[in-house]
Amino acid sequence: MIGEWLDIGPVSQISPGNARTLPVHGGAEIAVFHTLDNQFYALVNSCPHKQGPLSQGIVHGTVVTCPLHNWNISLKTGEALGEDRGCVPTIPLRVDAGRMYLLRSAVVGERAA
Amino acid sequence: MNAPTRFDQGRNDRAATERLVVIGNGMAGCRAVEEVLARDPTRYAITIFGAEPRVNYNRIMLSPVLAGEKAFAEIVINDAAWYADNAITLISGDPVVGINRAAQTVTARSGRTETYDRLLIATGSDPFIIPVPGHDLPGVVTFRDLDDVGKMLAAAQTGGSAVVIGGGLLGLEAAHGLSLRGMAVTVIHLMPTLMERQLDEAAGFLLKSELERRGQTIVTGGDTAAIVAHGGHVAGVQLKDGRLFAADIVVMAVGIKPSVTLAKSAGIDVERGILVDDHMVTSDPAVMAVGECVQHRGLCYGLVAPLWDMCRALADHATGAPSGYEGSVTSTKLKVSGIDLFSAGDFSGGEGAEDIVMRDAARGVYKRLVIKDDRLIGTVLYGDTADGNWYFDLLRQGEDVSAIREALIFGQAFASGGATLDPNSAVAALSDNAEICGCNGVSKAKVVGAILGGAQSLDAVRASCKASASCGSCTGLVESLLNLTLGGAVQRIEKTLCKCTSFTHDDVRRLIIEKQLRAIPQVLQELHWTTPDGCASCRPALNYYLLCAWPGEYVDDQQSRFVNERMHANIQKDGTYSVVPRMWGGLTNPRELRAIADVVEKFNAPMVKVTGGQRLDIFGIKKADLPAVWADLNAAGMVSGHAYGKSLRTVKTCVGSEWCRFGTQDSTGLGVQIEHMTWGSWMPHKFKIAVSGCPRNCAEATIKDFGIICVDSGYELHVGGNGGIKVRVTDLLCKVATEAEAMDVCAAFIQLYREQAHYLERTAPWIERVGLDHVKSALLDDPETVPRLARHFRWTQSFMQDDPWAKRAAGEDAELHQHLAEVRPLEIVA
Ligand code: SRM
Ligand SMILES: Cc1cc2nc3c(=O)[nH]c(=O)nc-3n(C[C@H](O)[C@H](O)[C@H](O)COP(=O)(O)OP(=O)(O)OC[C@H]3O[C@@H](n4cnc5c(N)ncnc54)[C@H](O)[C@@H]3O)c2cc1C
Numbered sequence: 001m002i003g004e005w006l007d008i009g010p011v012s013q014i015s016p017g018n019a020r021t022l023p024v025h026g027g028a029e030i031a032v033f034h035t036l037d038n039q040f041y042a043l044v045n046s047c048p049h050k051q052g053p054l055s056q057g058i059v060h061g062t063v064v065t066c067p068l069h070n071w072n073i074s075l076k077t078g079e080a081l082g083e084d085r086g087c088v089p090t091i092p093l094r095v096d097a098g099r100m101y102l103l104r105s106a107v108v109g110e111r112a113a
Numbered sequence: 114m115n116a117p118t119r120f121d122q123g124r125n126d127r128a129a130t131e132r133l134v135v136i137g138n139g140m141a142g143c144r145a146v147e148e149v150l151a152r153d154p155t156r157y158a159i160t161i162f163g164a165e166p167r168v169n170y171n172r173i174m175l176s177p178v179l180a181g182e183k184a185f186a187e188i189v190i191n192d193a194a195w196y197a198d199n200a201i202t203l204i205s206g207d208p209v210v211g212i213n214r215a216a217q218t219v220t221a222r223s224g225r226t227e228t229y230d231r232l233l234i235a236t237g238s239d240p241f242i243i244p245v246p247g248h249d250l251p252g253v254v255t256f257r258d259l260d261d262v263g264k265m266l267a268a269a270q271t272g273g274s275a276v277v278i279g280g281g282l283l284g285l286e287a288a289h290g291l292s293l294r295g296m297a298v299t300v301i302h303l304m305p306t307l308m309e310r311q312l313d314e315a316a317g318f319l320l321k322s323e324l325e326r327r328g329q330t331i332v333t334g335g336d337t338a339a340i341v342a343h344g345g346h347v348a349g350v351q352l353k354d355g356r357l358f359a360a361d362i363v364v365m366a367v368g369i370k371p372s373v374t375l376a377k378s379a380g381i382d383v384e385r386g387i388l389v390d391d392h393m394v395t396s397d398p399a400v401m402a403v404g405e406c407v408q409h410r411g412l413c414y415g416l417v418a419p420l421w422d423m424c425r426a427l428a429d430h431a432t433g434a435p436s437g438y439e440g441s442v443t444s445t446k447l448k449v450s451g452i453d454l455f456s457a458g459d460f461s462g463g464e465g466a467e468d469i470v471m472r473d474a475a476r477g478v479y480k481r482l483v484i485k486d487d488r489l490i491g492t493v494l495y496g497d498t499a500d501g502n503w504y505f506d507l508l509r510q511g512e513d514v515s516a517i518r519e520a521l522i523f524g525q526a527f528a529s530g531g532a533t534l535d536p537n538s539a540v541a542a543l544s545d546n547a548e549i550c551g552c553n554g555v556s557k558a559k560v561v562g563a564i565l566g567g568a569q570s571l572d573a574v575r576a577s578c579k580a581s582a583s584c585g586s587c588t589g590l591v592e593s594l595l596n597l598t599l600g601g602a603v604q605r606i607e608k609t610l611c612k613c614t615s616f617t618h619d620d621v622r623r624l625i626i627e628k629q630l631r632a633i634p635q636v637l638q639e640l641h642w643t644t645p646d647g648c649a650s651c652r653p654a655l656n657y658y659l660l661c662a663w664p665g666e667y668v669d670d671q672q673s674r675f676v677n678e679r680m681h682a683n684i685q686k687d688g689t690y691s692v693v694p695r696m697w698g699g700l701t702n703p704r705e706l707r708a709i710a711d712v713v714e715k716f717n718a719p720m721v722k723v724t725g726g727q728r729l730d731i732f733g734i735k736k737a738d739l740p741a742v743w744a745d746l747n748a749a750g751m752v753s754g755h756a757y758g759k760s761l762r763t764v765k766t767c768v769g770s771e772w773c774r775f776g777t778q779d780s781t782g783l784g785v786q787i788e789h790m791t792w793g794s795w796m797p798h799k800f801k802i803a804v805s806g807c808p809r810n811c812a813e814a815t816i817k818d819f820g821i822i823c824v825d826s827g828y829e830l831h832v833g834g835n836g837g838i839k840v841r842v843t844d845l846l847c848k849v850a851t852e853a854e855a856m857d858v859c860a861a862f863i864q865l866y867r868e869q870a871h872y873l874e875r876t877a878p879w880i881e882r883v884g885l886d887h888v889k890s891a892l893l894d895d896p897e898t899v900p901r902l903a904r905h906f907r908w909t910q911s912f913m914q915d916d917p918w919a920k921r922a923a924g925e926d927a928e929l930h931q932h933l934a935e936v937r938p939l940e941i942v943a
């Protein structure tokens with residue numbers, strides 16, 4: 001149903017420790033993560049360092065290590081951890097009855113939503 | 114004029130006989146009634162409708178009933194007498210089918226109609242049935258009420274096999290019961306970890322191993338495709354990956370959904386559950402709801418603890434002293450005899466939150482506490498749940514634990530005893546003959562003696578007195594002793610594998626073999642990792658060590674591989690990939706060149722380049738196109754060049770005796786043979802080989818990991834060369850007379866490197882570390898060694914040499930290449 005939350009399908013689409021991508025026409029591609037502890041997070045799929053595709057990094061705890069130069073990015077806040085400075089936008093995600101929902105306004109911008 | 118009087122009188126009459134009708138004779142419904150009666154026994158005339166044809170019983174004890182540990186009589190909460198004594202009319206076995214809110218009546222299936230002043234809906238929830246073909250066959254049961262238990266027991270009478278779909282709390286308790294009743298049980302779980310909502314990966318793994326030890330078959334990551342029938346009755350369960358499991362009975366325990374249909378059809382506001390406020394009142398002021406069927410502040414619960422709080426608030430409201438319910442923090446225990454397991458709160462970890470992990474492999478114990486802002490926010494306990502309630506209490510109270518942080522993980526008894534807060538002083542307090550290392554029976558005095566005798570590091574202590582050299586669980590104690598004896602001046606000679614462990618690379622490799630460790634979570638548990646699921650440094654290392662230790666048996670863990678090895682291509686700065694097909698010994702032919710040219714055009718790759726490794730690199734391929742590209746290259750007989758892998762990269766050759774006027778041997782042919790022998794093998798780091806036809810060395814063999822220089826009298830075999838960051842020229846290992854010998858030494862050297870080097874250590878730094886003499890004598894002292902290692906290498910290769918591209922092109926792990934979905938804003942608005 002078209003509400004403020006955008007249904008992006010069942011959680012089983014992403015195996016734990018993996019991430020998958022969600023291209024947005026006229027917007028930034030989104031990476032949806034499934035941690036080994038079965039938490040789900042969504043970030044803009046672009047590392048604050050040099051736009052590396054975070055969806056391709058190794059996920060540990062609630063952190064993803066960027067595939068290009070190993071920055072550690074928090075899945076919860078989008079902030080770079082440790083010495084590194086930078087932040088990538090997070091997209092509010094909620095799981096309900098085994099399906100994932102993204103906050104529509106955060107995905108397509110207020111205009112479209 | 115007299116109207117008011119009549120009005121007053123009317124109201125008094127009503128007040129005397131307020132009618133409370135309860136729909137649902139279950140745990141919440143009856144508890145609510147108990148709470149109301151406790152506050153005001155005379156206020157309501159109470160009628161309870163129950164769909165089940167029996168009195169109210171403790172649903173959670175159905176598991177022990179199934180397991181034969183309890184009888185139904187023992188789990189009844191309120192018997193017939195209770196209803197009579199409290200003048201409650203129980204209408205059981207007759208479900209309510211309609212609510213008329215205007216007339217304030219409910220009607221049951223039998224047609225019986227009751228009028229209410231207040232209505233309480235406590236309909237609980239319904240088992241979720243996955244709508245696969247065959248889900249409605251006879252022999253497919255759920256696990257919710259006594260009738261379900263009856264069906265399972267009937268099936269168990271005749272023995273046979275049972276399949277339980279769902280590895281959550283309910284499914285595992287069903288499985289336990291059925292196997293105690295003598296059935297062969299298989300549990301099929303969609304997720305890779307059992308009870309993933311309550312357990313982390315580590316605890317889930319321990320649980321799985323224990324259940325398997327007890328003879329259950331646990332299939333994780335199993336997606337049910339269909340339930341197959343034979344003669345109209347269920348016969349088995351078919352998975353999407355094709356596997357088939359025979360079954361005389363199938364138990365569906367994949368989850369529950371609040372049962373809201375009745376409320377919904379009556380026009381009461383419903384989302385996932387029936388919406389209630391803090392007083393359990395629905396959108397209709399005359400209608401209350403409680404239990405699993407409700408949704409309160411956005412949450413639906415599946416456990417009993419919240420019900421008790423809800424019922425209290427409900428009764429306070431219904432008896433005119435409103436208090437309010439504010440939601441519950443829940444904890445889970447698994448009711449499977451002999452398995453202690455407790456989980457509560459949020460253990461998703463992450464920064465800000467800090468993990469304290471304790472593992473005691475000997476006792477099969479795993480404890481994890483998650484702390485944030487000096488508060489305990491989550492816990493998972495396996496094997497020792499004695500302190501579960503204490504932790505749960507700290508968690509609910511949100512108490513500041515900073516004062517007892519150090520000792521918290523050791524439990525209430527320890528943490529409360531002030532003196533022991535500092536681990537060092539705890540150790541200092543130990544007597545001299547107190548045992549430090551249980552595995553090797555080493556006393557405190559012995560360890561201190563060793564340290565004073567010059568063993569000034571953990572490894573030195575391990576070497577000199579064996580303390581902490583085996584299972585490592587006493588490592589903390591030994592380090593404390595080092596601190597005490599040396600006044601904190603502890604230095605580590607060899608550094609540990611990563612910050613998650615006190616073991617070195619060599620320790621880990623040795624213990625994987627000694628203790629027969631065969632999976633990453635098992636290593637983390639047995640070697641007392643201090644993090645729940647490792648980090649980006651240790652996971653890839655462990656994955657390689659296990660792959661090397663158990664060839665053909667260990668299943669590669671994709672989540673532990675760097676992107677290039679997971680995608681079988683090299684990621685570029687713009688997120689696209691480069692594709693390097695193998696060109697054996699640097700040779701190619703028109704067919705290969707045509708296929709590459711076609712790929713470049715078809716997927717309009719912006720660049721093709723001749724690499725420094727004598728092959729072609731196709732740049733700028735999109736993640737989604739990779740499988741198609743590989744399919745085309747495969748079709749022309751080309752396989753992955755592993756230009757992305759910690760593996761055999763290239764075998765560079767020169768033209769050699771076949772064309773070159775100086776060539777002494779067929780360096781090209783030998784190079785091609787060697788690449789065919791070595792391709793596809795995983796290594797600690799990338800591995801490069803070259804064969805030059807004469808000492809002019811046009812193939813740069815003397816800066817390769819293994820280089821061959823052909824001479825008239827045979828082959829000079831060189832090792833440990835490196836171009837790149839720090840150039841290192843090879844050392845001469847030996848000289849042999851025949852191609853066959855050269856190939857054997859090559860295979861043997863690679864196997865030695867694979868077994869002894871640290872992950873991410875190329876041959877050059879490895880040889881610098883262990884010394885050329887070590888490598889020489891390890892290979893050449895005993896003439897049996899080279900043939901043995903070579904045989905072993907070739908055997909492991911028999912599992913490694915299937916082209917990863919071919920599998921992906923055929924659709925394996927397709928989701929790694931496909932997008933989840935696509936968002937087109939305009940279409941959404943439309
Ligand atoms: C494509 C290629 C450059 C070229 O256009 O020629 C190349 C490209 C890369 N090299 Fe290389 N190296 C290439 C030949 C070499 C050579 C020459 C050779 O193999 O004869 C060397 C020096 C010899 C050696 O390795 O000792 C070389 C030494 C390195 C190093 C330094 C290694 C070292 O031990 O110091 C790195 C960095 C690393 O591996 O950590 C590296 C890393 C890389 C990476 C993988 C960087 C990265 O991690 O993304 C580049 C990937 C580009 C891509 O997407 O394909 N590349 N690289 C060559 C591919 C060879 C092949 O066909 O597989
Ligand atoms: C096997 C098993 C083991 C469990 N173990 C645990 C545990 O260890 N710990 C824990 O906290 N929780 C456990 N639970 C969950 C716990 O039992 C439930 O949370 C609890 O029973 C919910 O109470 P309820 O009253 O909301 O629903 P129920 O107890 O299911 O009561 C609802 C009742 O309403 C009846 N009903 C439904 N519709 C109608 C209608 N239209 N008319 C009349 N009657 C109707 C149903 O027949 C049912 O009897 C377990 C559950 C099961 C099945």
Ligand code: SF4
Pocket residue numbers: none
């Ligand atoms: S030399 Fe440096 S820039 Fe060139 S390919 Fe190798 S790693 Fe990349």
Ligand code: FES
Pocket residue numbers: 047048049050051052066067068069070071
């Ligand atoms: S782009 Fe992510 S670390 Fe460099």
